[in-house]
Amino acid sequence: MLRPTTKDLARAAGVSLATVDRVLNDRTGVRDDTVKRVTQAIEAIGFIRNLSAANLARSRSYRFLFLLPRSGDQFLAQLIARIDEAGQALTTEATQIAVAQIEDEDPHQIAATLGALDPQQVDGVAIMAPESPQVRDAKARLTERGIAAVAFLSGQISSGHLTTGSEIFVGIDNDAAGATAGRLMGRFSGKPGKILVVAETLLARDSLERRLGFDAVISRDYPHLTVLPSLETHSDPDRTQRILTASFTSHPDITGLYVLASEARMPLQRVPLSAHPVIIAHERTPYTEAALQSGQIAALITQDPGHLVRSAIRILRARCDRREVLASQEKIRIEILIRENL
């Protein structure tokens, strides 16, 4: 038996096609008990709306926007590449993907950009922006105006939960990611020593959470290792050079280096050749990949940009269709990359 159609549903509910249509599309002017009869019939015959046909009929298309920061590293470039790729692949399915980049330092501009989005032109937004009251507010108003939204990679209220209320977050649990790095650092480090932690900035919530997860594991299970206070590069080569040289000089017993940020290129180039620390970094980029291949980096903790992008898109589509998402499919894995499983 084929899937029941609206016709079958009308017959089963003992109403006309027009009424079925009214119920299915939340139109007014249907008595409550008639609605109930139809919804019961839906259950009874297992009616499932044919979304393809529906989208065809209303000539609907999904227009999604990825709102990304302007300043970015290779990881951001990867993301954009994956977004474009997904956009290509989805033209078949009436889905258009656009990317907009904004200054990440200015919450007001982000909020303004979100506020200026026209529901007539955009159906959903994936927002990669640091959490702030303005942004949260703007996001809430987006939903009111019928634009779907997901927090993309940053901006989550707290780690460890896929959703906070109706908020959806696409990305990994950064605390767990840090713990993963910590565990590997512990297992890879045979002898006692100090561990240097380098970040671009500790203002970013994700870096902070990773550091916390990292410390928790090291201090609990690897007492022979000491984690030094985080160094912040602020994306400044000179500064990076200075603080790293100073650290390696004052701590000759550095046996590990943990790079919190995705931009591992700069710190790694500054590591003295004499020291051979166990290096663990985040995110896969052409540079970190090469460093992993060459043996300079021991392991990478990553999240697959392709998965991130596709997950965000699936969630936005589900939101637009008022469908539930399969949470199990949307959990982004914390991946461990070594030379052998690149």
Next chain:
Amino acid sequence: MLRPTTKDLARAAGVSLATVDRVLNDRTGVRDDTVKRVTQAIEAIGFIRNLSAANLARSRSYRFLFLLPRSGDQFLAQLIARIDEAGQALTTEATQIAVAQIEDEDPHQIAATLGALDPQQVDGVAIMAPESPQVRDAKARLTERGIAAVAFLSGQISSGHLTTGSEIFVGIDNDAAGATAGRLMGRFSGKPGKILVVAETLLARDSLERRLGFDAVISRDYPHLTVLPSLETHSDPDRTQRILTASFTSHPDITGLYVLASEARMPLQRVPLSAHPVIIAHERTPYTEAALQSGQIAALITQDPGHLVRSAIRILRARCDRREVLASQEKIRIEILIRENL
């Protein structure tokens, strides 16, 4: 501007809708130069066939079959669960998924099952069966009869390639998976010692390849570790008990245990409490997951069953639609699982 339709295409090519239809659907009775005019117009205006509408019009549905072995462990159970889940999720998209289990020991029965498939009733098959001439033959004939096929998890001609000719394989590179296990074993093992390798059987190609990859890394980079000859459990508890006890007795310096098969439950229960080897196993099951949580297992090398299933389905669909697949999206990752990134 919206996506061009067949009407736009007809206008652009200077032909009628009927002719466009003839060209698009490979019907006979169109002059070569007319075909060329249409195909050129397709390029020129960037026409993309609306697959939803096409499938609606021909009321097409995709019916796929997963052919799995009968005898199986928890990993197989996971696979089946994911297949059912995917089937649920895809009812929206006119895709039906069925599972059939056959005796894995008998290539003839597998070939016979494949041969008996009716193109009227099945559009594609994902085959999880050991490689054999009969099966390969039957698979070739499937394609001739218009049924799409992918090798699922086993049966690949050789590792390291996604495709061999037009053959598609869904699964990980087992040699690399073994190498990954080897690298972790090496890094996790501080002091010299012997490593025990346990498999269900070494007749299975995947176990063999994993072992080779494992050995290569250990012998090249970790000379202080010695890998003992593989032990085969043959799924026999008594035998497992016997050979493991014997091994731990005759080699008191066993510092590592590598479990090749997905069924790690039996060997792990037989490891003497006195020994505290670094244990690395394959596949995530309720049992291995618990062992990872408790700290008995140091790391798991896995492939995500959900990804495997969805990849197979995507490939089968693409085959049916005569589309190309995005290779980058279909590469199954070799995942490393530790307690922190479960």
Next chain:
DNA sequence: CTTTATTTGAGGTACGTACCTCAAATCTGT
């Protein structure tokens, strides 16, 4: 230049759903 074969065009129906209009049926309050 016919005759025949091949190629093309015009038009229709269908898929399952959305959305519209108008008339008919049913329910309100009095």
Next chain:
DNA sequence: ACAGATTTGAGGTACGTACCTCAAATAAAG
């Protein structure tokens, strides 16, 4: 029981494509 409002039904058109038929146009053969 009636006017008025509300609810329902019947029917149509549309989305983009597939697939069918029949006639008209064109090409190849005699």
